[in-house]
Amino acid sequence: KQExxxxxxxxxVPEGENLVLNCSFTDSAIYNLQWFRQDPGKGLxxxxxxxxxxxxxxxxxxxxxxxxxxxxxxxxxxxSQPGDSATYLCAAPxxxxxxxxxxxxxxxxxxKP
Amino acid sequence: xxxxxxxxxxxxxxxxxxxxxxCDPISGHTALYWYRQSLGQGxxxxxxxxxxxxxxxxxxxxxxxxxxxxxxxxSTLTIQxxxxxxxxxxxxxxxxxxxxxxxxxxxxxxxxxxT
Numbered sequence: 001k002q003e004x005x006x007x008x009x010x011x012x013v014p015e016g017e018n019l020v021l022n023c024s025f026t027d028s029a030i031y032n033l034q035w036f037r038q039d040p041g042k043g044l045x046x047x048x049x050x051x052x053x054x055x056x057x058x059x060x061x062x063x064x065x066x067x068x069x070x071x072x073x074x075x076x077x078x079x080s081q082p083g084d085s086a087t088y089l090c091a092a093p094x095x096x097x098x099x100x101x102x103x104x105x106x107x108x109x110x111x112k113p
Numbered sequence: 114x115x116x117x118x119x120x121x122x123x124x125x126x127x128x129x130x131x132x133x134x135x136c137d138p139i140s141g142h143t144a145l146y147w148y149r150q151s152l153g154q155g156x157x158x159x160x161x162x163x164x165x166x167x168x169x170x171x172x173x174x175x176x177x178x179x180x181x182x183x184x185x186x187x188s189t190l191t192i193q194x195x196x197x198x199x200x201x202x203x204x205x206x207x208x209x210x211x212x213x214x215x216x217x218x219x220x221x222x223x224x225x226x227x228t
Contacts (some may be wrong), residue, residue, distance in 0.1 A: 034216065043119075043204055044219035089156065098171065101146075101217060103156040 004092055006104035014112050019077035021107050023090035028068045030092045031099065035064050035075050038087045038106070047088075048075070080111045115139065117220035119205050125226045126195055134190045134223045138207030145188050146208075146217065147180055151201035159203075162188065163210075195227045 004025045013019060023033070032051050036044040048057045050066040050073065057064050061078040077084055089106045093099040118137045126132050138145045147159040158172040162182040173179070177195075182188040192199055202224050206217040 036219070041224075043117075043221040044206075046216055046218060049216045091156075097158070098169065100158045100161065100169070100172070102158075105155050 004090060004094070004102050004104040006088075006090060006107050008107060009105060010108040010110075012110040012112060013080055015080060015082060017080055017111075019075075019080050019084065019109060019111075021075040021077075021088050021090075021109070023073040023075070023104055025071050025073070025090075025092050025094070025102075027092070027094045027096065028071055029095060030068065033064075033066055033073045033090060033092045034101070035062075035073075036089045036091065038089060040086075044089065080109075082111050082113045085109055085111050117205055117207050117218055119203075119220040119223050121223060122221065123224045123226075125228060128197060128227055129194055131191065131193045132195055132225065134192075134203050134225070136188045136190070136205030136207075136220060138186065138188070138205070139218055140186075142207035142209055142218075143185070144208045144210055144215070145182055146206040147188070147190050148204045148206065149174075149201045150204060150222070154201075156204070159190070192225075195225075197227045200225055200227045 006023050034049045035047040038044050048064040050057045063076045066073045087106045087108045091101045091103040094102045120135045143164045146161040150156045160170050160180050162168045177193045180190045202222040204222045206219045208215040208217045
């Protein structure tokens, strides 16, 4: 079954520590991979979009890498802050899903002050 | 500029009633998507529209669900004879195109509760 997986489901770190969020996918031919942030009771905010031809994308303290051959993407958040507490979701358009976005289950992050 | 907007933000309805959820995509975006997010199910695709092409309805869970997009802009998701399992957050997204590399932008969602 073609799918997107995020492990762990929850993560708690002290403020200032770097965050490493993992996403794995089963389709090595994806067009792109997108990382989102979701705050409780809110919609999704797009953080980074990595094209299939790219290996990484950076925005401020955020850096996302993409390794299609191993089916993995990693989102790094440097020097975490309490305001980074949220659920982070990755999503990719999988061929088996007709190239519609398939989402991982998310990683719920808590940054403790 | 204005992002994707959805209304209402919250909807409580009785089992068996029909509901309509509205989505206003970003101006100029030709692709519009509906997703559902429920506890234990994660985020699942429902339907998408691309320009004047026939919509991809492959994610709709039953024939009680339907959606339309008028004038290539605003979309309405209709759920008939609502059931308690329909309770979820319904999210709408739009993108410039559905082709390779186009980023999806999400609205705040409509939280539907069926009592």
